[in-house]
Structure formats: structure tokens, C-alpha cells
Amino acid sequence: MKISETHTVENIIVPIRLQEYAVGIFKTIPTKSGIKKAIKKRRVLVDGRIASTALYIKGNETIELLQEEDSPQKKHFKFPIEVLFEDDYLAIIYKPAGILVSGNSFATIDNALSQNLQKSTLSNATRPRPVHRLDYPTSGLLLIGKTTESITTLNRMFEQKEIQKTYHAICIGKMERSGEINISIDDKNAFTLFEVIQTTPSPRFNFFNLVKLNPKTGRKHQLRKHLFAIGNPILGDREYFLEGLILNGKGLFLHASSLSFTHPFTLEKVNIKKELPKKFKKIFP
Structure with missing residues (x-):
């Protein structure tokens, strides 16, 4: 696997566990749970060696994150997805009710994205990922990141309430x-x-x-x-x-029913709407 991000540790007075120190050092993995998962998947190197959650950082180490790649044996969930907006950076798709966005199940939107979206031509392209969630029984619009930078940026935009x-x-x-x-x-x-x-x-x-x-x-x-x-x-x-x-x-x-925001890379106004499902119209024609 290729190295996607590198971090150099400065001097540290008191040693600290890698899984505590590494929170926030990588753009694509901003959370503690994400760091722990990456370490367990053997995607984190310290001074060129695969790291463990028990490792302590003492100072001056080089920490590298390996790019996550799909295993050739991994089967994708064949599920047709309606795409309402797409470019090299992001996509907006329709999630029907009654399907998980992501998780340990095979039948998820996350596992069906690669077959339904065009691969980004940008240098930091990655496997498309949902950047927010909709409950299993909820239908509607779901925002997808297609590059490592867009996934990070869209997550930040949600946190800063820049996406309506x-x-x-x-x-x-x-x-x-x-x-x-x-x-x-x-x-x-x-x-x-x-x-x-x-x-x-x-x-x-x-x-x-x-x-x-x-x-x-x-x-x-x-x-x-x-x-x-x-x-x-x-x-x-x-x-x-x-x-x-x-x-x-x-x-x-x-x-x-709608997502509205300023595109973080092209700066165009994005305002995508999806009509109400048929079951709504049976009560309110």
C-alpha cells in the first residue's frame, strides 16, 4: 500500500500512547476511533514499522499512514443508486428507505458506491465515502466525498454548519x-x-x-x-x-429532501432537491 500522509513528531517530555497522540495528526482520520481502527488494520507505521495500539511515542519519530485500498477479493454490493450530482470531488446520491448507509453489513450504500460513481481523476482520489448518515428507515439525499481532501473538508463543513x-x-x-x-x-x-x-x-x-x-x-x-x-x-x-x-x-x-452549500473547491452554489416518496403523496397528493 502507498503512504498517503506523513507526520514528524517533535520533542515530547512525557511519552504518550500512539492511539492518543495520533488523534488529529492525519487529515483523513480526525477521530480517535478512526485512528484505533487504522492501527488495528496495520495502516500506521512508526519509523517504517507496523505500529500497535500499545506503542508509546517518545519524540522525533516519523508516523506514516498507509492508503486504504480495496482488497481484490472484496465483493461489492450490486445495488443501483440514483446519482443527482457528481464531479471529481463529491457526489450527491439518493438513499432509499430500508438500507444502511454503512457498517459491518454487506448490503450498505457505502459498499455500493464504487460501482455507481465515476472514479475521480484527481491525484488524491480515494474510495467514495459518505460524509454523514441517514437512519436505516429514512430516505433522501446523501453527500459523498470522492477524494481524501473533500472527505475531510465536507466533514468540517458539517461541523461548522456550512451545509444546510x-x-x-x-x-x-x-x-x-x-x-x-x-x-x-x-x-x-x-x-x-x-x-x-x-x-x-x-x-x-x-x-x-x-x-x-x-x-x-x-x-x-x-x-x-x-x-x-x-x-x-x-x-x-x-x-x-x-x-x-x-x-x-x-x-x-x-x-x-434537500442539501444546500457552497462547493468547497469550485465555489459554485449547490442546491439539490429530491421529491417526496410516493407514500407521502398518497396522504398529501
């Missing part, structure tokens, strides 16, 4: 026309704006509401938890629901 995401959901019960939900999740600030677009009566659920959602933070299950917290859970949610008000067999009515 809009969702649409169908929620149940009587709702205010618009509002702000500011309820902590896992002891972290979480903030969501909502606007009711349409409302229709429902004999079983009282009301159905077509709601536009703009999350201002990115906590796990934020939209689902926030709407449940105000008494208007998303239709079809089997984790956050009101007793006796579960819709079976139709899935979750939550859709990531």
Missing part, C-alpha cells in the same frame, strides 16, 4: 403552524426548526401534518426524538411513538 439540510416528515396529532424545538439529546444541545406545510384530518391519528424540518444540530435520531418530545411523532416510527398509534408496514415517513 432540509427534511420533510408526516407527523401525527394537532401541531402549531411553526416553531422551534430546543430540547437536549444525550445531555447535548439540540435545536430544530419546523414548519407545517399541510394538514389533513385522520380518523385514527387525529391529524396528519406534512412538516418541513431544518435541524441546526446533528444529534442521533434528533428529528425523531424532537417531534416525539412535543407530542407529534413521525408516522411509522417504531422507536418513538405514542401508545396505540403505530402505523405498520409502511415504514418511517421521514425524507431528507
Whole structure:
């Protein structure tokens, strides 16, 4: 494997474990969990030798990161993906409901990207990677990085809230026309704006509401938890629901409908939208 990044250690007073020291030294692996995984995959060299998590850094070492390459024996998941935007740096694709973005499973969007996207012609091209997540039951737009630099840059843009995401959901019960939900999740600030677009009566659920959602933070299950917290859970949610008000067999009515941002390399305005799934239109034609 080729060396993708190199770091030279300066003088250190107190030795520190490699997995602690290496957090943040590589652009393509900004997290501690990512560093530990890279070390276990034998992708980290210290002074030319494969490193272990038990290794201590004492100062003046050269730390190198090997480029991750797909094994020739690795099978790709054959799954057709709708591509709505693509260039050498990034892509925006549509993720259907009922499929994982990534993880240990074989059937993931991550494992199907290489067959659906054009390989970048840039020198720092890498295997295409999703730079954010959508829940398994959620449909909608997913942003993909195609170079090591774009993956790092897009992750930073998400952290700095430079990428605007809009969702649409169908929620149940009587709702205010618009509002702000500011309820902590896992002891972290979480903030969501909502606007009711349409409302229709429902004999079983009282009301159905077509709601536009703009999350201002990115906590796990934020939209689902926030709407449940105000008494208007998303239709079809089997984790956050009101007793006796579960819709079976139709899935979750939550859709990531638009992504808007300034392209970090071409500086063009990117604003991609994806129409609501058919199941939404059966309730709100």
C-alpha cells in the first residue's frame, strides 16, 4: 500500500500512547476511533514499522499512514443508486428507505458506491465515502466525498454548519403552524426548526401534518426524538411513538429532501432537491 500522509513528531517530555497522540495528526482520520481502527488494520507505521495500539511515542519519530485500498477479493454490493450530482470531488446520491448507509453489513450504500460513481481523476482520489448518515428507515439525499481532501473538508463543513439540510416528515396529532424545538439529546444541545406545510384530518391519528424540518444540530435520531418530545411523532416510527398509534408496514415517513452549500473547491452554489416518496403523496397528493 502507498503512504498517503506523513507526520514528524517533535520533542515530547512525557511519552504518550500512539492511539492518543495520533488523534488529529492525519487529515483523513480526525477521530480517535478512526485512528484505533487504522492501527488495528496495520495502516500506521512508526519509523517504517507496523505500529500497535500499545506503542508509546517518545519524540522525533516519523508516523506514516498507509492508503486504504480495496482488497481484490472484496465483493461489492450490486445495488443501483440514483446519482443527482457528481464531479471529481463529491457526489450527491439518493438513499432509499430500508438500507444502511454503512457498517459491518454487506448490503450498505457505502459498499455500493464504487460501482455507481465515476472514479475521480484527481491525484488524491480515494474510495467514495459518505460524509454523514441517514437512519436505516429514512430516505433522501446523501453527500459523498470522492477524494481524501473533500472527505475531510465536507466533514468540517458539517461541523461548522456550512451545509444546510432540509427534511420533510408526516407527523401525527394537532401541531402549531411553526416553531422551534430546543430540547437536549444525550445531555447535548439540540435545536430544530419546523414548519407545517399541510394538514389533513385522520380518523385514527387525529391529524396528519406534512412538516418541513431544518435541524441546526446533528444529534442521533434528533428529528425523531424532537417531534416525539412535543407530542407529534413521525408516522411509522417504531422507536418513538405514542401508545396505540403505530402505523405498520409502511415504514418511517421521514425524507431528507434537500442539501444546500457552497462547493468547497469550485465555489459554485449547490442546491439539490429530491421529491417526496410516493407514500407521502398518497396522504398529501
